[in-house]
Amino acid sequence: MNSGDIIQIRDLCKTYRVGKVDVPALRGVDLDVQKGHFLSIIGPSGSGKSTLFHIIGGLTPPTSGSVVVDGKDLSAMTDAARTRMRKRTVGFVFQKFNLLPNLTARDNIAVARYIGGTAARPEPEFEEVLRLLGINDRLDHKPNALSGGEQQRVAIARAIVNHPAILLADEPTGNLDTENSKAVLEVLRDLNRRLGQTILMITHNPEAAAYGDSTVHMRDGRIAERT
Amino acid sequence: MRSLLSILLIGVPVTLILCLVGLSHGFIEDSQRRARGVGADILIRPKSSSMFSLGYTMPAALVDYFRKQPHVKTATGVLNATVEGVTLGASGVDLKEFDTMSGGFVLKSGGPFQGPDDAIVDEYFADQKNYHAGSRIKMLNSEWRVSGVMESGKLSHIVVPLDSLQMKTGNTGKVSQIYLKLDDPANTGVTKEYLEKLPALESYPIYALEDYTSALNVNNIPALKGFTIVIMGIGVVIGFAVVCLSMYMSVLQRTREIGILKSLGGSKGFILGIIMTEAFMLGIGGTILGIIMSYGAYWLIHTLVPASLPMIIVYEWWYIAGAITVVGALLGALYPGLTAAAHDPIEALSYE
Numbered sequence: 001m002n003s004g005d006i007i008q009i010r011d012l013c014k015t016y017r018v019g020k021v022d023v024p025a026l027r028g029v030d031l032d033v034q035k036g037h038f039l040s041i042i043g044p045s046g047s048g049k050s051t052l053f054h055i056i057g058g059l060t061p062p063t064s065g066s067v068v069v070d071g072k073d074l075s076a077m078t079d080a081a082r083t084r085m086r087k088r089t090v091g092f093v094f095q096k097f098n099l100l101p102n103l104t105a106r107d108n109i110a111v112a113r114y115i116g117g118t119a120a121r122p123e124p125e126f127e128e129v130l131r132l133l134g135i136n137d138r139l140d141h142k143p144n145a146l147s148g149g150e151q152q153r154v155a156i157a158r159a160i161v162n163h164p165a166i167l168l169a170d171e172p173t174g175n176l177d178t179e180n181s182k183a184v185l186e187v188l189r190d191l192n193r194r195l196g197q198t199i200l201m202i203t204h205n206p207e208a209a210a211y212g213d214s215t216v217h218m219r220d221g222r223i224a225e226r227t
Numbered sequence: 228m229r230s231l232l233s234i235l236l237i238g239v240p241v242t243l244i245l246c247l248v249g250l251s252h253g254f255i256e257d258s259q260r261r262a263r264g265v266g267a268d269i270l271i272r273p274k275s276s277s278m279f280s281l282g283y284t285m286p287a288a289l290v291d292y293f294r295k296q297p298h299v300k301t302a303t304g305v306l307n308a309t310v311e312g313v314t315l316g317a318s319g320v321d322l323k324e325f326d327t328m329s330g331g332f333v334l335k336s337g338g339p340f341q342g343p344d345d346a347i348v349d350e351y352f353a354d355q356k357n358y359h360a361g362s363r364i365k366m367l368n369s370e371w372r373v374s375g376v377m378e379s380g381k382l383s384h385i386v387v388p389l390d391s392l393q394m395k396t397g398n399t400g401k402v403s404q405i406y407l408k409l410d411d412p413a414n415t416g417v418t419k420e421y422l423e424k425l426p427a428l429e430s431y432p433i434y435a436l437e438d439y440t441s442a443l444n445v446n447n448i449p450a451l452k453g454f455t456i457v458i459m460g461i462g463v464v465i466g467f468a469v470v471c472l473s474m475y476m477s478v479l480q481r482t483r484e485i486g487i488l489k490s491l492g493g494s495k496g497f498i499l500g501i502i503m504t505e506a507f508m509l510g511i512g513g514t515i516l517g518i519i520m521s522y523g524a525y526w527l528i529h530t531l532v533p534a535s536l537p538m539i540i541v542y543e544w545w546y547i548a549g550a551i552t553v554v555g556a557l558l559g560a561l562y563p564g565l566t567a568a569a570h571d572p573i574e575a576l577s578y579e
Binding site for chain 2 (some may be wrong): 087094099
């Protein structure tokens with residue numbers, strides 16, 4: 001662990017209760033991620049990737065262990081405190097884009113600003129980010145008028161509009177064709193390199209994982225390898 | 228579509244409330260106008276009767292007795308009979324006496340009574356029934372001839388000779404009320420007090436006509452207040468049920484969207500606020516639609532039954548009906564709103 005780590009995870013366990021059965025999803029995960037790092041997390045289904053993603057993002061509390069994100073210990077946080085943390089500390093990108101269908105791309109971004117407690121209109125510099133994402137001329141369209149790649153880039157814009165410490169991407173190319181997958185991965189790499197955005201990306205695809213600075217392999221709720 | 232249907236369903240009780248209030252206020256205003264139209268200063272009702280009681284009569288001979296009292300310039304007795312419901316009645320008058328007191332009916336067509344079976348109807352009743360001078364009408368088990376159509380605003384929608392109405396209703400020698408016109412309206416108070424002290428008039432309600440018309444208000448009509456409260460209660464319940472179901476469906480349909488908002492940092496209060504705001508908007512929309520529909524009902528009533536149902540638009544009740552509806556809508560949205568706020572974000576995001 002060093003002072004440059006934006007994520008510090010020690011002996012993280014998470015057990016879900018399914019009926020009367022305890023199902024362990026994470027069984028003692030230790031992970032440090034430096035600020036500005038692009039980390040890919042790869043592993044088979046049921047390896048605990050998504051659970052790790054949800055805990056780092058503050059969507060669910062850990063069962064035991066410590067998770068410190070941007071200096072905040074999530075294991076000691078209440079539900080309300082984790083909700084507040086999600087406003088500005090983390091940004092999510094999902095496999096299914098998860099844009100609000102009745103709003104335009106611009107309004108989807110504005111909603112994140114509103115919830116984050118900042119002015120609905122992003123700073124002028126954000127226009128440059130929108131150009132980088134290639135969606136600056138598609139902002140007045142609703143999601144159903146955008147291609148999958150465009151929707152995912154709008155989702156990325158929404159995720160970073162509040163300048164989160166960490167961008168969490170869960171299978172961001174899982175619903176995209178090869179061309180759009182490549183475009184989205186390049187956008188993520190550009191964001192990381194140009195803006196120093198810390199990114200954690202879950203993927204099944206080793207080619208996608210290769211866009212990261214390093215890769216964590218998960219299996220059976222543990223980190224099996226870091227390359 | 229769901230929202231539009233909800234607005235429509237919320238609007239119905241608003242219309243009901245506004246129509247009920249419009250009808251009751253219309254009935255009262257109409258009664259006040261007709262009472263004032265007589266031109267009398269004092270009204271005497273039958274012994275032991277109340278302001279709104281029907282069917283009470285008193286001897287017509289009292290009219291002569293009142294004529295002899297101090298300050299009384301003219302007196303006339305009127306017999307009332309119900310024709311259709313409580314709002315549509317006929318009045319039997321001595322036309323000569325009544326003309327002296329009121330200045331006479333303003334006839335728009337035809338003329339005064341020519342025979343014992345003649346009737347003068349007002350313009351609303353004539354429009355409603357498509358009658359005109361010369362028409363034959365059946366009422367009170369008899370056939371009558373419309374001798375003239377008058378401007379509305381004095382006594383009832385239908386006026387017939389007093390003797391005929393007394394005979395056909397089995398009230399020979401009786402009247403329902405007696406009107407007195409004084410030598411000077413300023414003497415009304417003194418005369419009323421004097422009459423009330425006469426032993427022969429004990430138990431006869433005697434009203435200064437201005438007091439009588441002022442006392443004609445919604446709160447004094449038996450059971451109307453209670454009925455209005457029941458309709459308002461139904462409005463709250465319908466608003467509650469419609470919005471509760473609508474918002475519950477909405478929460479189910481938007482589970483994933485709720486998950487998205489939560490992932491963005493939307494708090495429970497934020498989610499609840501969205502649902503409550505939508506319910507508020509549904510309530511406002513329902514109120515506006517209800518008001519519009521009440522104008523539709525007003526038009527229908529004035530077109531089809533202008534004499535039977537004297538409805539008016541009571542603007543101050545827009546706010547009351549709106550408040551009732553919005554309260555019902557907000558109460559109805561509370562459970563779905565709290566359900567939405569309590570959604571687990573991970574489960575909500577994985578909802579298909």
